[in-house]
Amino acid sequence: MQSKGTLGTTVSGIIAIFLVVVCLFYMSFSFVSNSYEKKAEEYALQLAGEEGSESETYNKAYNQYLKSHGDSTVYLGYTLNEVRKWGVNLGLDLKGGMNVILQLEMPDVVRGMANVAANDTVFEKALQFADEQVAKHQSDDFVGSFIEEYSKLNPKANYAELFKDKVAKGDDADAVRTKIKAEVKSLVETSATNVLRSRIDQFGVVSPNIQVLKDKDGQILLELPGVKDHDRVRELLLRSAALEFYTAYKMEDRTSAFNALAQLDQAFAADSVNAGKKSLYNYLFNTTPGASVAGYVADEMAIASVDSILAYGEAKKILPADMELRWSVKPEKYTDRTTGEEHVLGYGLYVLQSTNGNPALNGDCVVDASAGLDDFKGNTVSMTMNGEGAKGWARVTGANVGNQIAIVLDDRVYSAPNVNDAIEGGRSEITGDFTVEEAKDLANVLKSGKMTAKVEIISDMVIGPSLGQQAIEAGFTSFIVALVLLMIFMMAYYGIIPGIVANFALICNLFFTFGILSSFQAVLTMSGIAGIVLALGMAVDANVLIFERTKEELRAGKNVRAAIADGYSNAFSAIFDSNLTSIITGVILMAYGTGPIKGFATTLIIGIVCSFFTAVYLSRIVFVWFSKTKAFQKLTFTTALSKNVFVNANYNFLGARKIGFSICAAFIVIVIASFFLKGLNQGIDFSGGRN
Numbered sequence: 001m002q003s004k005g006t007l008g009t010t011v012s013g014i015i016a017i018f019l020v021v022v023c024l025f026y027m028s029f030s031f032v033s034n035s036y037e038k039k040a041e042e043y044a045l046q047l048a049g050e051e052g053s054e055s056e057t058y059n060k061a062y063n064q065y066l067k068s069h070g071d072s073t074v075y076l077g078y079t080l081n082e083v084r085k086w087g088v089n090l091g092l093d094l095k096g097g098m099n100v101i102l103q104l105e106m107p108d109v110v111r112g113m114a115n116v117a118a119n120d121t122v123f124e125k126a127l128q129f130a131d132e133q134v135a136k137h138q139s140d141d142f143v144g145s146f147i148e149e150y151s152k153l154n155p156k157a158n159y160a161e162l163f164k165d166k167v168a169k170g171d172d173a174d175a176v177r178t179k180i181k182a183e184v185k186s187l188v189e190t191s192a193t194n195v196l197r198s199r200i201d202q203f204g205v206v207s208p209n210i211q212v213l214k215d216k217d218g219q220i221l222l223e224l225p226g227v228k229d230h231d232r233v234r235e236l237l238l239r240s241a242a243l244e245f246y247t248a249y250k251m252e253d254r255t256s257a258f259n260a261l262a263q264l265d266q267a268f269a270a271d272s273v274n275a276g277k278k279s280l281y282n283y284l285f286n287t288t289p290g291a292s293v294a295g296y297v298a299d300e301m302a303i304a305s306v307d308s309i310l311a312y313g314e315a316k317k318i319l320p321a322d323m324e325l326r327w328s329v330k331p332e333k334y335t336d337r338t339t340g341e342e343h344v345l346g347y348g349l350y351v352l353q354s355t356n357g358n359p360a361l362n363g364d365c366v367v368d369a370s371a372g373l374d375d376f377k378g379n380t381v382s383m384t385m386n387g388e389g390a391k392g393w394a395r396v397t398g399a400n401v402g403n404q405i406a407i408v409l410d411d412r413v414y415s416a417p418n419v420n421d422a423i424e425g426g427r428s429e430i431t432g433d434f435t436v437e438e439a440k441d442l443a444n445v446l447k448s449g450k451m452t453a454k455v456e457i458i459s460d461m462v463i464g465p466s467l468g469q470q471a472i473e474a475g476f477t478s479f480i481v482a483l484v485l486l487m488i489f490m491m492a493y494y495g496i497i498p499g500i501v502a503n504f505a506l507i508c509n510l511f512f513t514f515g516i517l518s519s520f521q522a523v524l525t526m527s528g529i530a531g532i533v534l535a536l537g538m539a540v541d542a543n544v545l546i547f548e549r550t551k552e553e554l555r556a557g558k559n560v561r562a563a564i565a566d567g568y569s570n571a572f573s574a575i576f577d578s579n580l581t582s583i584i585t586g587v588i589l590m591a592y593g594t595g596p597i598k599g600f601a602t603t604l605i606i607g608i609v610c611s612f613f614t615a616v617y618l619s620r621i622v623f624v625w626f627s628k629t630k631a632f633q634k635l636t637f638t639t640a641l642s643k644n645v646f647v648n649a650n651y652n653f654l655g656a657r658k659i660g661f662s663i664c665a666a667f668i669v670i671v672i673a674s675f676f677l678k679g680l681n682q683g684i685d686f687s688g689g690r691n
Contacts, residue, residue: 026518026519036066040066067300091526097205098463147180166183194444237457245396247353261315332345350406372439497635502619546615546619550566553567
């Protein structure tokens with residue numbers, strides 16, 4: 001029968017092996033991701049030539065390479081996009097990029113939610129008043145200021161009529177304010193962030209931070225690590241969301257136009273600018289009858305190539321004026337009903353119908369959309385339109401029964417459902433082979449139809465790659481210095497073997513910490529590195545407690561094996577209590593902190609948990625495994641440097657009372673003086689007023 005200690009050691013060993021395997025699995029994604037990013041850099045530098053890595057050519061080529069391989073399976077069945085998300089990614093302060101704060105035009109937001117006539121001067125005056133209050137920094141509550149002013153200008157205001165389906169009849173001004181603020185928050189968190197995220201995805205940003213700022217109506221913080229094309233990012237962020245509904249052609253109705261394009265292949269290839277490029281039919285292939293897709297391509301690089309062909313002067317003359325071509329937002333798939341296997345088709349090129357370049361219906365008529373589940377139809381999306389939109393929707397669907405209608409946001413097709421019947425009343429249900437996530441995404445896209453408000457960049461900070469590289473070097477240097485000094489100290493103070501065991505625990509601590517960060521898809525920042533370094537210090541503290549208690553047991557006459565066992569047992573409660581209080585502090589920081597504070601707290605908590613396991617359990621396994629060797633049986637946990645340190649120590653603390661009192665008094669004087677100087681700097685009158 002195994003003893004309790006042996007059983008505990010065995011369990012700890014099994015847990016350690018499991019953690020090693022899991023951490024190796026997740027950390028391997030970082031190595032694969034880095035290898036592809038290096039290939040992208042080499043590819044971009046080759047195309048940029050003398051223009052260098054700061055040129056627009058380099059930025060476009062770099063993003064194009066990563067996007068072209070994004071949906072390709074590159075490692076253990078994972079695509080490159082998935083691999084890049086699972087690795088340990090660097091934050092804005094380490095990788096460089098952009099930090100942007102956007103402000104939605106709140107008058108446009110509230111105007112889009114209200115059922116109001118265009119010439120309602122009272123409504124417009126209230127909006128203008130609220131806008132001026134915010135602009136003058138007299139209020140951060142746009143909605144509250146608007147409701148207050150509107151109630152003054154129109155004491156008999158009927159808010160249930162003004163904000164249909166959002167406010168109940170009889171709600172007072174406070175209730176209206178609460179409900180409209182909640183509606184604005186929901187609108188920003190779903191529609192605005194969904195639009196922004198789809199645009200940011202074009203730049204291959206792995207871990208963007210999109211955060212709706214609290215207590216600031218309509219403000220959104222964007223942190224975009226690794227973004228290089230800053231001007232294009234600004235241009236895309238400032239663009240209003242464009243949700244549109246297009247009726248789709250069947251390909252057999254437009255075959256002649258695409259056949260005519262084939263006649264241009266020879267002329268296109270002969271053109272000096274396009275010499276050597278592939279023809280249109282090297283990318284597209286025939287689709288099934290009745291479909292509205294001209295064909296499919298594998299990646300974004302092929303999309304760019306096809307677009308360049310379609311933009312060719314002669315090609316523009318052949319394409320009908322009432323035809324619009326739009327790509328699907330992501331690669332499309334189909335499931336073989338016979339085998340049940342799923343196959344990837346690629347990005348689809350939809351053939352859509354327009355009238356003078358306009359869609360059949362604009363998306364600003366959408367009032368609400370939500371994802372749901374039907375027992376027979378599966379995941380569905382429900383859509384509600386306003387009165388004007390309902391009339392247009394009935395007209396469009398009635399004229400296109402049996403055809404597809406494409407839902408287009410920012411010139412990309414998100415879905416193209418078939419119309420079964422004319423839809424009256426403005427309420428529609430979209431069905432398809434949706435997953436839960438796809439249904440939610442489509443609902444958010446439809447909600448973006450309400451996002452007609454313009455945005456303004458109120459803060460824009462660009463962090464260059466050189467600054468990020470300096471931060472990486474500084475963080476790495478501090479990290480290595482701290483680790484080396486800790487290792488040297490442990491061996492110099494407790495001996496070579498105990499020091500090696502403690503250092504082994506430190507290395508395992510780092511390995512487990514980075515593995516867990518990878519599994520959480522965490523972003524590493526400078527503050528996160530600080531949390532890891534602090535956790536290392538706490539890991540050493542645990543070993544110090546264990547080794548000191550072991551030395552006491554050795555002085556009491558116990559053999560090495562018993563002394564080590566008792567050292568671990570007696571130090572456990574102190575280590576557990578100190579780590580628990582630190583974790584509680586970290587949890588509080590993570591719950592209430594933002595940005596760097598939350599990053600620091602996250603790595604600190606993970607590091608403390610890992611340090612507790614490695615210091616208390618993993619290092620003990622090493623001692624148990626080698627406890628019968630001669631080298632371990634001769635351990636004293638001391639060196640010539642530390643043998644007599646704190647042995648029979650007798651310090652006269654009472655005699656040093658005067659010195660201690662003087663030091664405390666000096667410290668108090670310094671604190672008071674610094675506070676006084678700070679007060680002078682801020683213009684504080686300590687007599688009770690303010691200068």
